[in-house]
Amino acid sequence: MSHIQAYRSAILHCIADPAEVGVDAAVEYFADGLLVVEDGHVVACGEASALLVDLADGVEVQELPNSLLTPGFIDTHIHFPQVGVIASYGEQLLDWLNNYTFPAEGHFHDKQHASDMAELFLQELLRNGTTTALVFGTVHKVSVEAFFEQAEKHNLRMIAGKVMMDRHAPDFLTDTPESSYADSKELIERWHQRGRLLYAVTPRFAPTSSDEQLSEAGRLLREYPDVYLHTHLSENHAECAWVQELFPQCSGYLDVYDHFGLLRPRAVFAHGIHLQEAEFKRLAETDSAISFCPTSNLFLGSGLFNLSEAERHGVRVGMGTDVGGGTSFSMLQTLNEGYKVQQLRGHKVHPYKSLYLATLGGARALQLDDRIGSFRVGNEADFVVLDLHATPLMKYRMAQTRSIEEQLFVLTILGDDRAIRATYAAGQCVHQRDAA
Incomplete structure (x- = not known):
């Protein structure tokens, strides 16, 4: 019998390399999104308002406030x-x-x-x-x-x-x-x-x-x-x-x-x-x-x-x-240092490019982008729940942001293991941060 799970949160994932298609065309972002997982694979990802209508009866929706869902x-x-x-x-x-x-x-x-x-x-x-x-x-x-x-x-x-x-x-x-x-x-x-x-x-x-x-x-x-x-x-x-x-x-x-x-x-x-x-x-x-x-x-x-x-x-x-x-x-800390390395080379890395390198870009380097790295339907449901309020400083800084790009950049500069609320592999929770 199939096991269906649904997660409601802000959701961001890359669908292409920003260097090839431009930053705006490289991502999909849903401010109020829904990720639906069945038997360890992605079956839907999009606006919650559209997907909730067709969600099967009895499927519990896990609400994840003040969070951002990205691929693992x-x-x-x-x-x-x-x-x-x-x-x-x-x-x-x-x-x-x-x-x-x-x-x-x-x-x-x-x-x-x-x-x-x-x-x-x-x-x-x-x-x-x-x-x-x-x-x-x-x-x-x-x-x-x-x-x-x-x-x-x-x-x-x-x-x-x-x-x-x-x-x-x-x-x-x-x-x-x-x-x-x-x-x-x-x-x-x-x-x-x-x-x-x-x-x-x-x-x-x-x-x-x-x-x-x-x-x-x-x-x-x-x-x-x-x-x-x-x-x-x-x-x-x-x-x-x-x-x-x-x-x-x-x-x-x-x-x-x-x-x-x-x-x-x-x-x-x-x-x-x-x-x-x-x-x-x-x-x-x-x-x-x-x-x-x-x-x-x-x-x-x-x-x-x-x-x-x-x-x-x-x-x-x-x-x-x-x-x-x-x-x-921490991949967040690695992206932090990667941004600085490229600054020293006179090359500014956009936050979407950073996310790409840590997700879909890595999957493409490994020739696994048909299985992981994005929320493409059919992909293995490996994902991370990022806590936008992980520290007092991060919570304060997020309140000053005006776009998902800014929020993502703050995550990659201020974030570390404390920003990881939960990690999922093939649809199963394999790490849950302590409430404390």
């Missing part, structure tokens, strides 16, 4: 084993990996530790309104098994993969080309497309994989063409120089991945800060995507992502928190 946030780059090193002091990328990240990831050979951390990680995502994430595990196969097991319990749309890393890392964190292929293959066959779970082939970044291992990553993508590719690209100047030393036969960082057949739809490259114009063009040609990770890029001193150049070339872009190099699970 989508995090296109994050590391679940790095929760324990978030807010670690004083390093840039390569030293940060050696001094903080690698020691922390060494503990994930233990299945119980990995399970405990996966549950903590998922609860933090949901507490911050994030319903889908593209997630790094560690080199250990059990780390990904533990993550998928916990995500499955909550029926979440999650994508994850085992790190492939056979050089330039501690011995306790390296595998081999052969073992990384075999472990990844087993994980794909067990978990990819199981419920709402998906798999990502995950070489950490070019310097920590040999030619042989990158070739095996390409082999996996050929054998399983609907899986993801998830790695890092052009994050740090020293990293870029190191890549050029290790791969002198390639014209640049992106060309390394291109050489091994890793550019394609469902390939997501985190950061992409120091790209050349030809690299933006190549990403667009191959329908590959970039994850913009502003809190991490600022915290590690990596640089300022060129969003306008990505837009000019038509490259798909989503937002990434990049915890633990990133400093917050």
Whole structure:
């Protein structure tokens, strides 16, 4: 028997990229809206006055005053084993990996530790309104098994993969080309497309994989063409120089991945800060995507992502928190820092563009916009209830606003986990903020 739920609130979602169609044509906004969900999918979204007339008898309407309903946030780059090193002091990328990240990831050979951390990680995502994430595990196969097991319990749309890393890392964190292929293959066959779970082939970044291992990553993508590719690209100047030393036969960082057949739809490259114009063009040609990770890029001193150049070339872009190099699970805080990064580049990001990047843009980067990222009829009902009065300051500031654009901007600048009243995945409440 079908289960129907209805939620009455102000509702806002993106239907296109503001950079392509203009800000006014990019969103649908209903000041008094109704979202109707049946068996975990959206069956209607629009003006409450129109939809209430046809709502089936007996369906309870949940009233959500002083709230804004949006699609669930989508995090296109994050590391679940790095929760324990978030807010670690004083390093840039390569030293940060050696001094903080690698020691922390060494503990994930233990299945119980990995399970405990996966549950903590998922609860933090949901507490911050994030319903889908593209997630790094560690080199250990059990780390990904533990993550998928916990995500499955909550029926979440999650994508994850085992790190492939056979050089330039501690011995306790390296595998081999052969073992990384075999472990990844087993994980794909067990978990990819199981419920709402998906798999990502995950070489950490070019310097920590040999030619042989990158070739095996390409082999996996050929054998399983609907899986993801998830790695890092052009994050740090020293990293870029190191890549050029290790791969002198390639014209640049992106060309390394291109050489091994890793550019394609469902390939997501985190950061992409120091790209050349030809690299933006190549990403667009191959329908590959970039994850913009502003809190991490600022915290590690990596640089300022060129969003306008990505837009000019038509490259798909989503937002990434990049915890633990990133400093917050909150997509609202990530959008806050993203706005400031673009200000420093002389590029003003409209509030609708920010919402797009965190929802439909992320879904498009992941090639999942036919399932998540908007309230299109038929989509999976992943959504967040944002509290416009979450703090005294926010309540006061909202009283001064005159449009939904202003309200949304205030949310992205002043908002954090306190602004998340509730989070829903496939129509089920998976986080409810304490009344206190």
